[in-house]
Amino acid sequence: MSFDELMLGAVRQTISLMGTSANYTRLLGESYTVRGIFSGRFRQTITAEGGRFTTSLPTLGVVLSDFSIAPAQGDRFVIASLLYEVTEVQEDGYGGATLILREVV
Numbered sequence: 001m002s003f004d005e006l007m008l009g010a011v012r013q014t015i016s017l018m019g020t021s022a023n024y025t026r027l028l029g030e031s032y033t034v035r036g037i038f039s040g041r042f043r044q045t046i047t048a049e050g051g052r053f054t055t056s057l058p059t060l061g062v063v064l065s066d067f068s069i070a071p072a073q074g075d076r077f078v079i080a081s082l083l084y085e086v087t088e089v090q091e092d093g094y095g096g097a098t099l100i101l102r103e104v105v
Contacts, residue, residue, distance in 0.1 A: 037061035
């Protein structure tokens with residue numbers, strides 16, 4: 001078994017134990033349910049003047065083979081009754097990806 005297969009297996013096991021269901025809708029209309037690791041973490045930013053503000057940086061860790069076509073910018077997820085849009089896809093090189101999301105209000 002290769003290192004990539006071991007990494008992907010660990011990600012799959014983590015998602016099966018701790019993952020969240022998400023309703024996925026492609027920009028072109030296809031829709032189905034996937035599981036992933038959701039994080040609604042916050043990021044603090046310091047301005048040039050020394051001011052601080054906090055923004056949310058929601059992410060969803062997924063296994064790419066769970067999708068018929070890899071997720072892309074503009075695709076949408078409903079997670080815990082909130083609507084999110086994919087702003088960036090960061091593939092990990094092992095068959096998974098972290099999707100950077102923004103809440104659609």
